Amino acid sequence: MAGSLAQLVASPADLVKVQMQAEGRRVLQGLPPRCTNLKQAYAKIYTESGLLGFFRGSLPNMQRAALVNMGDLAAYDYTKKLLINDFGMPDSTSVHACAALIAGLTAAILGTPADLIKTRLMNQPVGPNGRGLRYAGMVDCFRQSVKNEGILSLYNGFIPNWLRMGPWALINWVVFENIMIAVGEKTF
Template identity: 50%
Template sequence: MTGGSKLATTSTASSADSFWFKYVLSSIAAVCAETATYPLDLTKTRLQIQGEKAGGGALMAKRGMVSTALGIVREEGVLSLYQGLQPALIRHIVYTGSRMSIYELFREHILQREADGSFPVWKASLGGLIAGALGQLIASPTDLIKVQMQMEGRRKLEGKPPRVRGFFDAFQKIVAESGVKGLYRGVVPNVQRAALVNMGDLCTYDTAKQNILRHTDLKDNYVTHSLASACSGLVAATFGTPADVVKTRIMNQPTKNGKGLLYTGSIDCLIKTATQEGVMALYKGFIPIWLRMAPWSLCFWLSFEKIRRLAGASSF
């Protein structure tokens, strides 16, 4: 009886630490974090388009972060702060579930920990880079649809007809115009951004948590998780903002026969943005990115660690 009980316990623990179980747990935590911080993501996207020449050559009026957010509420309504939430949640179920599970797979079975149980910074960086790139490669179509839906309120104010009316409408129109490959417009800067963000996020959180537990008297609890997530949010925002600006502009640009009318690719967008608007234009939206990434990171890591513990999985 005792042997059977131990076998059942071992089997349960093994299931709780499986790839797909952790995938589901990380997806749930990501949905919680994304819903709580989404208005900042929408504000960030609108800020990144400012200064870009529209189809007719006119420049949008420039606003700050607070003015942009208030303008959205005043001109489009409070609910407009959640435009594109549906594809954003779908994206995170695919993207975060993939990146977190892939990172742990690399950490535990491919790159592997050191003999003392530590995971060196270079391994954490490489693992985060690969996990972020692969996760975003899988989820890129949902990101494209999210960006286009986020810009619908601005198009309405400019007197333009709606480009998309929902997630599936956007999906069908992109495929009809450009084929399946159209769903991967902006995939290069998207993957680049995700690789950099995850190198900063996962490596920093993992390394910071290890060092806090190793060099202080703090336990593996919400205090340690909060401190590690604060570090990871700042580093991820610093690494990822330039690639995020490029990604947003490429995904939002008008197209003809499946080809972008403003930029030929991520390098072209990077050069044009820096030369026409200055290098600091690559950091447009940094404050809302960081202000969003910090609470997003906090919400995600606290939720993720708590959900793992409740589900019987090991601590991250």
């Protein structure tokens, strides 16, 4: 819940980030950029869609955050306990690192489809009513993606996602566990 709520609050900034990143593709296609700075990006979204426009793609964004956090926490906990209890390994940095790498992989597997849908919803052009022109919503985006590109299209961008989440999980969990050990507290 905390991850979802935080992502709801951050969704407007994420929308602007996604749209500004898409400008590079427009420039490469010889099209003029729709915005060149943050102020223009926020103004463009507000002009096209009003205040609610800043929350386009927020539902899959929130789902992505929940899935990533759930996958990360559950996989780390399960893997660490498995290595210690079933394989007899000591509660050590190598166990933490192994569990963290599995946690990062799990987070990427669970989060990538929602990330793809979120990005497509955020990048779609909007009509005069401020609504998206390609997708009627999250479910429509999912259906169209699978129908037109196949089920594996939901994992477009998986490798870069994993390359981002894997190191993050590794650093996060190893540092967390070592801090807990250093202050004499129970590890995760």
